[in-house]
Amino acid sequence: MKRVALLVLLGVVAVCTSRTSALVPEQVRVDTGLLEGVTGTVHPTVRIFKGIPFAAPPLGANRWRAPQAAATWDAVFKADAFGPSCIANGGAGGRGRGAAPGRGGAAAPARGAAPAQAAAPAQPPRQPPASEDCLTLNVWTGANAASDRRPVMLWVYGGGFTGGSGGLQWYDGEDLAVKGPVIVTFNYRLGGFGFFAHPDLAKEAGHPGSGNYGMMDAIAALQWIQRNIRAFGGDPNNVTVAGESAGAIMVGALVGSPQARGLFHHAIVESGAWMGLQMGRMTSTQQAQENGARALETAGIASIAELRARPLAELPNLPGNGLVIDGHLIPEDLSLTFARGAQNDVDVLAGSNKDESSFFGGGRGGRGGRGGAGAGGDAAAGSAAEAYVARARTQYGDLADTFLKVYSATTDAEVAAMQALVINDEINWNMRQFAAAQSKKGRKGYAYFFTRVPLRNGEPQPNGATHTAEISYVFNHPYSNGPLEWNDVDRRLADQMSSYWVNFMTRGDPNGPGLPAWPQYTDVSKDRVMVLGDTVQPEAAAPAEKLAFFDAVYAQLMNTLAPSN
Numbered sequence: 001m002k003r004v005a006l007l008v009l010l011g012v013v014a015v016c017t018s019r020t021s022a023l024v025p026e027q028v029r030v031d032t033g034l035l036e037g038v039t040g041t042v043h044p045t046v047r048i049f050k051g052i053p054f055a056a057p058p059l060g061a062n063r064w065r066a067p068q069a070a071a072t073w074d075a076v077f078k079a080d081a082f083g084p085s086c087i088a089n090g091g092a093g094g095r096g097r098g099a100a101p102g103r104g105g106a107a108a109p110a111r112g113a114a115p116a117q118a119a120a121p122a123q124p125p126r127q128p129p130a131s132e133d134c135l136t137l138n139v140w141t142g143a144n145a146a147s148d149r150r151p152v153m154l155w156v157y158g159g160g161f162t163g164g165s166g167g168l169q170w171y172d173g174e175d176l177a178v179k180g181p182v183i184v185t186f187n188y189r190l191g192g193f194g195f196f197a198h199p200d201l202a203k204e205a206g207h208p209g210s211g212n213y214g215m216m217d218a219i220a221a222l223q224w225i226q227r228n229i230r231a232f233g234g235d236p237n238n239v240t241v242a243g244e245s246a247g248a249i250m251v252g253a254l255v256g257s258p259q260a261r262g263l264f265h266h267a268i269v270e271s272g273a274w275m276g277l278q279m280g281r282m283t284s285t286q287q288a289q290e291n292g293a294r295a296l297e298t299a300g301i302a303s304i305a306e307l308r309a310r311p312l313a314e315l316p317n318l319p320g321n322g323l324v325i326d327g328h329l330i331p332e333d334l335s336l337t338f339a340r341g342a343q344n345d346v347d348v349l350a351g352s353n354k355d356e357s358s359f360f361g362g363g364r365g366g367r368g369g370r371g372g373a374g375a376g377g378d379a380a381a382g383s384a385a386e387a388y389v390a391r392a393r394t395q396y397g398d399l400a401d402t403f404l405k406v407y408s409a410t411t412d413a414e415v416a417a418m419q420a421l422v423i424n425d426e427i428n429w430n431m432r433q434f435a436a437a438q439s440k441k442g443r444k445g446y447a448y449f450f451t452r453v454p455l456r457n458g459e460p461q462p463n464g465a466t467h468t469a470e471i472s473y474v475f476n477h478p479y480s481n482g483p484l485e486w487n488d489v490d491r492r493l494a495d496q497m498s499s500y501w502v503n504f505m506t507r508g509d510p511n512g513p514g515l516p517a518w519p520q521y522t523d524v525s526k527d528r529v530m531v532l533g534d535t536v537q538p539e540a541a542a543p544a545e546k547l548a549f550f551d552a553v554y555a556q557l558m559n560t561l562a563p564s565n
Contacts, residue, residue, distance in 0.1 A: 023047050024143050030228040033073040038080045040140070043178040049139040049232070050167070051083040054224040055217065057133035058189060063308045064201055064213060067135060067220035082167030083136030084128045088191025090315025127167045132193065132312060137186035137221055138166055140173035143233020151181045151505040152225060152234040154264070156218060158245030158272070158468070161322045162191045175476040179502045182234035184225060188217035188250075192318030197288035197326075198296065200304045208327025209285030210292075215250055215257075215329055222254075222263040240266040240505040244471055246322075248272030252434065253323050256334040256343045266347045266508045268501065270474070271356060271427065271467055273434045274334040278426045279554050281561065282333045288324040295319050333561050338437050347508035348438040349501075350431040351448030351529065355464030357423040384412040388419070399552055406549050425543070429550035432524050439522040444508050447521040451533030452493055454478075455485040470532070473497045489534055496536055524551065 024047050027036045032053065040046035055067035062068055143150050155171055157164035166185030173183030188194060194214030201210035218241075226236045241264040243251040252274030254260040255267050271277060299316035301307050307315070325333060337343055388409050393400040409418040428449060435445035450470040453460045461469070461484075472478050476498035478486040486494070500510035500518065510518050510530075516537055518530045524547050528538040 024141055024146060024231075024233050027076065028146075028231045030231055031072075032070050034076045035079045036076050037139075040174045040178075042174050043142070046140055046142045046174050046177045047232075048174065049079040049141075051081050051136045051138065052077070052079055053083075053135065054137045054186065055135040055220050058135060058193070058213075059132050060308060063132075063193070064196055064198075064210075064304070066205070066213070066216045070135075082127045082138060082165075083187065084131040084134050085165035085167065086134035086187050086190045087130045087132055087193060087312075088162040088320065089317045090192065090310075090312045126169060127165060134187045134189070135217060135220075136166075137184055137224065138173070139229075139232050140177035140183040141232040141234065142177045142180065143182065146231055146233055148233035149230075149235040149238075150233050151238045151240065151502075152229050152236070153181050153183050153240045153242055153268075153501075153505050154218075154221060154225060155183065155185045156188070156241065156243030156247035156250050157185070158243065158247045159190070161195055161214065161246045161320060164190070164246070169479050170471055171475060172477065172479070173475070176474075176498055176502065179476075179498060181240075181502055181505045182229060182232050184221070184229070186217070186221040188214040188221075190214060191320035192315075193320075195320040195322055195324070196292055196318045197285070197321055197324055198292035198304060199289045201292075202285070202289065202326075204304070205328075209289065209324065210326060211288050211321055211324045212326050212329050215253060215323060218250055218254060219257075219260055219263065219329075222260065226263060237265070238506070239264040240268060242268035242270075242501075243272070244270040244468065245272050245277070249274065249276055249323065253330060253334060254344075255346055255348070255438075256337045257329050258331065259329050261344050264346060266349075266504060268504065269348065269350045269431065269434060270470060271352050271431070273350065273430050274338065275430065277356070278423070278430060279550070279557055281557070282330070282335075283321050283324040285325050285327060288321040291319045291321060335558060336561055339558065341441050343437070343441065345441065345443055346438065347444040347504070348435050349446045349448070349504050349510060350434045351450060351470075351532075352424070352427045352431045353450040353465045353467060353469050354424065355420075355469075356427045356467045357420040358463035359467030384415040385409055388415045396553065397556075399549065399556070402549055402552070406545055425546050426550055429524070429547055432521065432527075432529065432547065433551075433554070435521040436524045436527070439520065445521045446504070446510055446518055447527075447529040448518075449529045449531050449539065451531055452490070454490055455487065458485070465533075470497070473532075474501055493532065493534075493536065497532055 023045065027034055028049065035049050035052060037047050037049035040048055053070040055070050056062055155166065157166060157168065157171060166187050171185050173185065177183045195211050197209065197211035202208060222239070222241065225239055229236050241251050241254055248269040249272040251267050251269050252272065256274055295316065295318055296307065323330060389404060392403050396403045407418050407422050409415045432447050435447040439445035451465050453464050455461065472484060473494040474497055476494045478484040478490065496515060499512060499515060503512040504510040519528060519538055521527045521529065525544055526542055528542055531537055531539050
């Protein structure tokens, strides 16, 4: 009996050794040189390569330019540490405004480290201090060899285009890579470094407009994948670009951009689309460049050359406009592009969370993206209910009566809850219409609605299924802006959601063995989204009346858009 037990034990060791030895080699050659990665700590069948430069440092003459080619190296590059996150703005005595691990102002553990415990020693930072020199990416692969040709996902982080990083623990790819795909995260320029626009920058680049340098970084990362991902066992002909919040907004822009055509094949957008979280016009070239020219005039800076020559500590805080119509990456308002069916031919998985608005303040009745009746607006005379009605008539005009029927708030006590519901429903509409737009183009579209409320300190999270809440489930590990307490329901949901996401990366379809069937989404008026919550199943029926209202509001918006901006 002892001999049998010993043979069994030896067999287990042999299997483990075989799986580990079959990994992609520790040393991998990319177009800039030889890399040496590390083996995963949670999953020894995963190899990790961190902090790989995918473009030259955007310093000095490279500030506010398209990404330049990364330098080559002769020695082995130790890819064992994440690179610094990007700085959003200069000044502040040279410290700059770092890319905090939080989400658009929410508190978070420093540099993505685990939340501190009362008696625990301080943990070393996961990343070095934020820096202008930040254009690096990270790769997680469970491939057995470079010839594996596994599906690839590039993750675009959120943070309002002023924060975030590809090195955050939130986005650690080890628990996804063990399920099959090659996971890539990266850093893109933020704030005044990533989204500053000025007429002289447009002239220099030879384009109608300027800005969108952070989006150029995303395209450079996708191009790096096309050149190099085979070395990690990835398939450059099966790439998914995915993101959440601002990252999802950028993914939406990439789906609409002619400059990104052919670089990816599927797209995942979580709580964000090309218009933002809610519907709206894009910032025009003229508006963005006027903002930039005014900022330099106010700072007493005569030229872009002078601006580039200044050290970080002496840079003014420049306006970061977010994504703008630049006539090149984004030739027109993307709503026009999608209306014409001129966006890229990719499959899309899109969705939102039940309590998105709670992330933006005011509990579950907080403010969202566009303002107006659904987002609180400014104070008005009289009761809150009267102000709610007045704002609705100002914002929605001929559609105000329909709005007040669908979103009735007759008492002051009802107003905050109804405002939150309007925001949540509009975001939900926005994600549905994205999936439907790709289906109309002949691609596959899938839509979801995330409803799970995890525990925090033994109680349901007070903000509910808030903005960002789904991320930990997608990456299949319980990390967020604070300690989450997963139980069997959470672990099962995370396993299901991560499997859905991996299936979609693999073939543009989330369905697979052992998972509840997820229907395709083609028609906003009647098709059902997949509810991802305590149970996983399609919704009972589409909220047709609400969706019809937002369709009508969008039609009004489209009537105001000119072919050129």
